[in-house]
Amino acid sequence: MLRKVLTESGCLLGTACGDPRVTCFKGVPYAAPPVGMLRWRPPQPAAAWEGVRNADTFPPVEIQVQPGSNPSDFYTKEMNPTGTECPMSEDCLYLNIWSPAKAADEKLPVYLWIHGGGMQAGYSYEIEFGGEQMAKHGVIFITVGYRLNAFGFLAHPELTRETPGGCHGNYGLEDVVFALKWIKRNIGAFGGDPSRVTIGGQSGGAFAVIALSASPMVKGLISGAVAESGGGLRAIGYGNKCTPLHTAEEYGREFLELLKVKSIQEARRLSAEAVYAAYHSMGMQFERWSPTIDGVFLREDATDAMLNDRHLRIPYLFGSNAGEYPGTPAAPPTPETVEAFREQVRKMMGKDAEAFLKLCAVQTMEDVRRVIKTDAFNTRTISVRAYSRLQAQQKRTGYFYLFNHDVPGDDRPGPYHGSEMWYAFHSLDRCWRPFTGKDYDLAGQMCAYWANFVKNGDPNGADINGRPLPEWHHYTEKDTFVMEFEDSAHRETKQIDPLTEFRLEKAGFPAR
DSSP states (O other), X not given: OOOEEXXXXXXXXXXXXXXXXXXXXXXXXXXXXXXXXXXXXXXOOOXXXXXXXXXOSOOOBOSSSOXXXXXXXXXXXXXXXXXXXXXXXXXXXXXXXXXXXXXXXXXXXEEEEEOOSTTTSXXXXXXXXXXXXXXXXXXXXXXXXXXXXXXXXXXXXXXXHHSTTSOOSOHHHHHHHHHHHHHHHHGGGGTEEEEEEEEEEETHHHHHHHHHHTOGGGTTTOSEEEEESSOXXXXXXXXXXXXXXXXXXXXXXXXHXXXXXXXXXXXXXXXXXXXXXXXXXXXXXXXXXXXXXXXXXXXXXXHHHXXXXXXXXXXEEEEEETTSSSSSTTXXXXXXXXXXXXXXXXXXHGGGHHHHHHXXXXXXXXXXXXXXXXXXXXXXXXXXXXXXXXXXXXXXXXXXXXXXXXXXXXXXXXXXXXXXXXXXXXOGGGSOXXXXXXXXXXXXXXXXXXXXXXXXXXXXXXXXXXXXXXXXXXXXXXXXXXXXXXSSEEEOOSOOOHHHHHHHHHXXXXXX
């Protein structure tokens, strides 16, 4: 197996995984540590080293609230059971690479995964990421660490003046582009094909995928994109958006005042802990720390780029989970009264609120609980449904799914936010849940679909054992195909409910 590789910075020695046919290279530096005077600057090349570097240890987690530190949080047990053991540092620009290659000339497809966490948290080796399983399908799987929150998305007039004509307020996304360029130059040494690189992400990582696909900086670097539970249209439901530069600069001014410094240079001399404490005191709001429309990295909001048919014309695999919101641990609270529900709808629907409320026919709290289970209130699902229709209108190649599998457990979580990753990565053996044969069968199907998409821009084909997978059509105006993952993969059979259809039509995405 290919255990030792020579990169542009030096020689790396990987380690055999549980399946020795896969080699893992942990903590591979793709950029210089963004610390000290490199804080809030574009990523710089990694330093070279002499001799052989052992790539056997995962890198530090990006600065954030310590993963797993809240024992009462649902995701501590679910996805961060060992998070408190992870060191944290600004020195976080590393890749983790799983390769099944026996030689450097195999030209295997590459899948770069961007972790979730709303661009405020998360890390590149969460327990549900299954690099070994993806590699067993003949894919080189890579996870990337990138700057988050105030470290990754600060804009300020001083920073704008420092790099005239450059990118501003998008350091975290610049990191990912820098990683993609490193992959293009180096992945051949790992047995990979630099012309076949698919990016993917979940939640905040999916939003990063969309922002990247809308950026001219990524042209020629990727051949496909996967967005799980975070890649739809903001205009219809999902609230994340990109921030105009002048607004982001105002946030930056406020931030420096909170830091009690008068310049960016002074702020660079502060400890990472001091910077994070100030960010934390501001409420960790995505709206303040999101991708910036700077005219260079992003010329417009990512949703506007989609609507205007100005994002990359590559194959997309998109989807959401039936139980994202509400009724999941990550859900916003259900309105406590019927009137509170009506007020929520009025804020959500504006001039169309009364017509929507009439369609809801809500008289009791039982009615409220019934209505909010529809896709009309599942912001991630309805935004993906809107994008599927837009994708078809624009004659693009898009494959859409709905994860609707009843995840087992005494807490009855249903298809909660993030649960599809256990299946798409086939990493069920790392989870505490009492999975049974049907779970493993479904994971086998989903992991194969994802791997096939990375290989060919099309999820169809066979599973790892050579068995044909159920056919997955791409979504068109004539064939509105959505793959539903329940106990197995099949075409979605249910009709879109009237409330969801109403919202889609009013947003400009009627059924054809």
